[in-house]
Amino acid sequence: MLRKKGHSAKPANFAITAAALQDHILRDLQIRNPSRAPPPSKTKVPKTEARAKSPQRNRKPGVDTGPKKPTRGPGLEDAEKEYVLDPHPPPLTLAQKLGLFDPPPRPLSSAEWERVKQRSVLQGDSLQPCPICKEEFELRPQVLLSCSHVFHRACLQAFEKFTNKKTCPLCRKNQYQTRVIHDGARLFRTQCATRIQASWRGHVVRTWYRDLRRRVPPTDAKLRRKFFEEKALHRETRECSICLTPLSLSVRGGDDGHPAHPSRETVLLSCSHVFHHTCLLALEEFSVGDSPLHACPLCRSCYQKKRLGC
Incomplete structure (x- = not known):
C-alpha cells in the first residue's frame, strides 16, 4: 500500500510541475486564449439605436443652478509629472510559488528610480534618438526602464506587441519596470528656445552691422x-x-x-x-x-x- 501511494504521488507531482511550467510559460510569453474572450453581443446595437431614437425617454428633470465654472485643464506641473506605469508587480505564478522560477523583482523605490535616472542622464540617452525608431524624442511620451534605457512609449509598446514578450530591446532584461519621464521634451524646448534666441540675436547683429557700415567709414x-x-x-x-x-x-x-x-x-x-x-x-x-x-x-x-x- 505504501509503495502504491508513493508511486501514485510521484506522477501527481510531475503533473503539477508540468502544469505549473506550462502556465508560467504562457504568462511569460503573454499568450492569451482567444476562446476565453467574450463574444461580441449583437443586442447592443438596437439598444443604442432605440435610445438614440427616443432621447426624451427616462429623462429626469433638473434644476438650473446658473452658469458652470470652467474646469481648469492640467497645468504644466501635472503634464510634466513622472509616474510609474506598473506600480504593482504581477501576481506569482504556480511555478514561482513552487520555487521553479525566481519571483518578479519588487517595485523600485523613489530613491532607486532616481539612481536609475541619474545613470540614464550620465549616458545621455535623452540627447540621442530613440533606439527603436531612430527619431528624436521631441514632445512625444517617453519612458525610462529599470535598466536605465529610454524609448518612446509608443515604440516600446509596439516592440512588446511584436515580440510578444517583455524584454528590453537593448540589454534583453526581462520583466523590467517602466516610468514615464519628460527629459526629452525639456531638452527639446531648450533647443527650440536656443534656436529662436540665436536667430533673433543674429538678426539684431546683422541690422546693427549694416547700420554701422552706413555710418562709419572703413579704414581701407x-x-x-x-x-x-x-x-x-x-x-x-x-x-x-x-x-x-x-x-x-x-x-x-x-x-x-x-x-x-x-x-x-x-x-x-x-x-x-x-x-x-x-x-x-x-x-x-x-x-x-x-x-x-x-x-x-x-x-x-x-x-x-x-x-x-x-
Whole structure:
C-alpha cells in the first residue's frame, strides 16, 4: 500500500510541475486564449439605436443652478509629472510559488528610480534618438526602464506587441519596470528656445552691422573712397555751398545750338561733400595759414579730394 501511494504521488507531482511550467510559460510569453474572450453581443446595437431614437425617454428633470465654472485643464506641473506605469508587480505564478522560477523583482523605490535616472542622464540617452525608431524624442511620451534605457512609449509598446514578450530591446532584461519621464521634451524646448534666441540675436547683429557700415567709414583706402562716393550720391547735393550755383555735370545749349552755360568741373571731398573745383581752389588760396592741409567749408574736417569730371 505504501509503495502504491508513493508511486501514485510521484506522477501527481510531475503533473503539477508540468502544469505549473506550462502556465508560467504562457504568462511569460503573454499568450492569451482567444476562446476565453467574450463574444461580441449583437443586442447592443438596437439598444443604442432605440435610445438614440427616443432621447426624451427616462429623462429626469433638473434644476438650473446658473452658469458652470470652467474646469481648469492640467497645468504644466501635472503634464510634466513622472509616474510609474506598473506600480504593482504581477501576481506569482504556480511555478514561482513552487520555487521553479525566481519571483518578479519588487517595485523600485523613489530613491532607486532616481539612481536609475541619474545613470540614464550620465549616458545621455535623452540627447540621442530613440533606439527603436531612430527619431528624436521631441514632445512625444517617453519612458525610462529599470535598466536605465529610454524609448518612446509608443515604440516600446509596439516592440512588446511584436515580440510578444517583455524584454528590453537593448540589454534583453526581462520583466523590467517602466516610468514615464519628460527629459526629452525639456531638452527639446531648450533647443527650440536656443534656436529662436540665436536667430533673433543674429538678426539684431546683422541690422546693427549694416547700420554701422552706413555710418562709419572703413579704414581701407579703396573702400573708404567708395564709401564717400556712395554717400555723396545718396545725399543728392544740387548746388555748390561756396558759390550757391547748381552743380551741373552736363552742357546746356542755347537757341543757336552753341553752349550757353558750359558745365563746371566738380570735386568730391573725403568727407562726402561736393563743390565746384574752381570754387574750392579759390577758397584754398584765400584761406590763411601755412598748413598744407585745408578744412572743409561745411564740416571743418581735413579732406582729400577727387575730381568727378565733366
